[in-house]
Amino acid sequence: MKPKIAFLEFTSCEGCQLEVLNLTAEELLDLLGDVEIVNFREAITNRSDDYVIAFVEGSISRESEIPRLQKIREQAKIVVAIGACACIGGVNCLKNHMPMEQVLRIVYGDAAKYYDTIPARPINAVIPVDYYIRGCPPLTSEFLKVTKSLLLGKKPEIPAYPVCAECKMAGNICVFELGKTCLGPVTRAGCGAICVTGGRHCWGCRGLVDEPNINSEQEILKKYGLSTEQVVDKFKIYNSYSEVKK
């Protein structure tokens, strides 16, 4: 019996689900040999709420999204948070630094009373989550790795160490040595350090490692020319939620 899976989204850009359609033909057809997709609004019309595994994308930024998410937790045996927005809050949390009434008023003026918004948050701030597929967007290889693991009943082997280790494995030159700054030393690896390989630096989209040495990272960034404000700013892009929590 193939387990039934669903792709569901909240406040998001839908890029994470779309990555599933970016699998190679063999991968997609093989995947369909292992699971039955019963809900994928973006690609399939027929919908069913009879699913066992829910892949949830997007963060929660409206009151009305909360009961909908709770219903998903009740229905699904396994909930997988996919993408930075669902896992750690993502870029949606950048707006959390302003009071919500101000944000609404600015956008909608007098019509603000018809709209609602709450500080954006990852889905595990509302429900318990079983697995995480991190990244903005996640790599298709990680999506497959986690999916295969949960089909096997195995804990996915996702690194607990920072991006630096993978950057070195990839043979990259450290961007600090090139005069740039980077959040790699406190960001969880698993992406193969593709942004550094692509010529840029790590923005931290996979979230912080479990015990990041933030003080040390801040000192290092300052040593390389960023002020404290600029340092905090760099973290804010993806890690606003953890910061706000702190």
Place this chain on the structure above:
Amino acid sequence: MKHDVTLTVDPKVTVKKTVVISKKSFKSVVENLIKNMEVVGVKAKQGKFVFDRISTFDELSMDYDVTVIPPTKYVLPAKETILKFSTGDSIKAEPILENTQRAIIGVHPYDIRAIELLDEVFMAANPDPNYIARRQNSIIIGMDCLHPSPKSFSPCMGTNVAENGFDLLLTDIGNRYVVVIGSNKGAEILEKYAQTTKPTSEDISKQKLLRDETLEKCKQKLNCPKERIPKLLEESYDDPFWEKRASTCLSCGSCVMVCPTCFCFDVQDDISLNMKNGERIRQWDGCMLVDFAKVATGENFRHDKTSRFHHRIFRKGKYILERYGKMGCVGCGRCANACLAEIASPVECFNALDESNRARQAAVRALREPILGSELYAPRAAELVRVDKLGPKEKVFEFKFKDGKELGQRPGQFVELSIFGIGEAPISVTSSPTRQGSFELAIRNVGSVTNTIHNMEKGAVVGIRGPFGNGFPVNAMTGKDILFIAGGIGLFPLRSLIQYVVDKRSSFGKVMVLFGATSPSVRMFVDELEAWKKRPDIEFHETVDRAEKDWTGNVGVITTLIPKVQFEPKKTVAVIVGPPIMYRFVINELKKRDMADENIVMSLERRMKCGVGKCGHCQINGVYVCQEGPVFTLAQLRSLREAV
């Protein structure tokens, strides 16, 4: 039995021949090699240097200071498939060996010395087929380093020169190269592609002059003779320096990833989506990464960054030297360049710890029977013939090898239980080798592999590697009185020895068995416990931490049983297995009864993966639990500080 490593040096070549070739000749050598095989060399990249594939001679940058990643990546790559497997009833695994011929151009002496160390690690005991295949297909063309990097300190470690370990070693003396021929292969290359001439005395003096000048350029100094480093570290085991230094560590792993003498690895299974086949892959890992020493139950034996930092420097300055006879740091300075917190440089650490002499510890290194052939990592198929429930999370599984052979274990050894797609887990063998035809594993469900086996039924087929470990010292125990002390699931490994002693009862003196469980409902192997209790030639005592309704026996921790037994300390060997907390208290009681450290035997747990002393996860100080353990005497443990 140690294998003689004679890959690059022909035993007939006793004195290395030195010749001179022109720059033009060197170009011809490189261009011809490019025509015939894969060639990698040092290239400039974004202001630094890296080893990478070259397709023309002009891509080379031979006068470099140091590369970011060492050339050891060609013999031990960041990621490689070691097995391809198919799931299903037969354990079919195909070792994947890389046989691409490859010339590596521009290897500095410190890196040549690092490769020599890796040769010792991977080719002497338990020869590693993947490493050997890559190594045998590598041609090493070394280059003297004339522009050392500011953080490099190879002269301090004596690694700025290399006498062996290369096919050719070049020194750029300006308008030409002085070349030392290190092997027949090297000689062959020069014969085919270069014009060689005899070096003049000026050539040789120029070579010496340049080497001396390079020494002068080296900025770093070691403040004590390098031979003192291991002692120095031992004296400084508890020095407050470690915590202070490691406080800014990001645990980012850069230091271990760029190090030429680091070789620890992790092994993971990647199954294909069709669930029918997959690959077993190994990739670089490092003791500085946070989860390196974490086991399935969640305990992390090096949880804090100070202990990890401590371990790495001890590895570099002491443990590797003691284990393999070669220093674990070649002074390349890559870690110092890579470390953003600027704490990684070993020479800075050694200098900071420069203290007075101490007595050097003898190397703790046991010889093992090498497992030959390419089957080192490939498991053998075993069929599950019986499953019985033992406790709420425990079951006992009986296996028979499909080829009918015996496991041939010694009591106290363990196997690696392999389930393709999930991974491997180390499980002690709970049955004695005297019970032939099958073997038993008692397993508690704590992680991915154990969870999967718990859902398997009779007829399922798994992979088994091993047996590994040293096992209990049955020979030393013959003729003595034996005091068994088993706490909880410590009974699992101990049962193999108890059965052995029972089956060879006349070879031993008095036999006493003490068993403690947390409560009556979690007593396991109950039938056997009752059988031992009934035997007139075994003194059996049992206790539970807390009683339940019908329990009429002893209540109290296991140490309360010890006063109940009479034994002569000089004639008795105590064998203890149980949860970590139990050991200290039991040992206290035994010491009170005048038992000597040599007669107190324990079995320890650590995270184990390869089982053959390679991947590095099970280290306690300088020993590998899968090799020198898991059974240790208290006397041995006195010198392993991390074991407490």
Place this chain on the structure above:
Amino acid sequence: MTQIEVNVHYVTRIEGHGNLVLSAKDGKIEKLLWEVPESPRFFEAMLIGRHYDDVHHIASRICGICSIAHTTASIQATEAVFGIQPSEQTIILRKLLYDAEMLESHVLHTLFLAAPDFLGVDSVIPLASTHKDVVVLALRLKRLAYNLAEALAGRKTHPLSCQVGGFAKLPDLNELKALRKRLVDAYTDLDIVLGLFKTLKIPDFVRQTEYIALHDAKEYAFISGQIASSDAPAVSINDYLGVTNEFCVPQSSAKYTKNKRDAYMVGALARFNLNFKQLSPRAKKVAKELGISAPCYNPYMITVAQLIETYHVLDDSIGLIDQILQKGLKEEPNKVKAKAGRGVGAVEAPRGILFHEYTYDDKGLITKANCIIPTNQNHNNIQKDLEALVPKILDKPQEEIRLMMEMLVRAYDPCVSCSTHSLNVTFK
């Protein structure tokens, strides 16, 4: 008494969330709405105070499908403020990267999102048994676009290597050579799709509206040009506000737009109508084979226009790669100096014209941001199209009415979650 009730919550096979509501009694329409209840994202608020190096990275996250369009528009807006003129090499690379997105987006829409309706199935998955070749080739084309974007920018969704002033890493010429071969092979695949499309019955519905797109006399404009309209002379992109004229409506968290008429259309059909002359000869030929000529006023033909554009994009990308292979690539220094000021970047996202406007201070931090998304600009036109279409089909069975309404929405290839970003932050 015939009662027709159509309530589609949410429309499937579009990006983002939108509802269709129809209530009619005895041939009289009581309620007919295209609703956009999508959660507002507040991107302009999020961009305030961000450094220029991070702005395009964040703006990319407005949309997962057209992240390259947002990245390009964002970078161009910043470059307009700082007075940076990208090099010829950068422009070629940007156009090629853009072609990759067009290719992927159009393949995704025509074959995965729209085609199932025409073939009577609810998704592409059942087609894996009945039209396996088409599914495999659709995945192959998508993969080609993905790999092309990867070669140029490190990744297709939220590209990595784009930065203000150029690219952080240049593509490998050997990889481009290999991709060129696959692009040439793609014609065969596309011809099969063309063959399929020739057999489909496209609903015959016509409503003329205003058509707006970027226009450049020299080429089929994707990332440069002026704002052209079917109803007015072309204007500079800096004057976009005079064209868009956004306003709020209660049934939508996205704003609506209008210009010379009560609504206007952007997207593939608008481009086709305004820029037909600039299409490649092969694309023009395909249009003829499909029996469509400019101007065309049937919104169901947007999907067909996308197919025609896909041929053009293949031709264009092969031509660009040939230019790169001939000239080679060279590393260019990236010198960016921040300046205070205001600037606009405009591109043709697959779904239509997209505007990003930024105001920076002298430290290179954003003080004000505004984005007008193509789907924003189409919502009003969708509403008007529905108001014209539904009365004509009210006599049909309810299921068919529902399907035709959904197909109309799908034809626009809307990207709803982008369109509800929010607007016009006046912030100090």
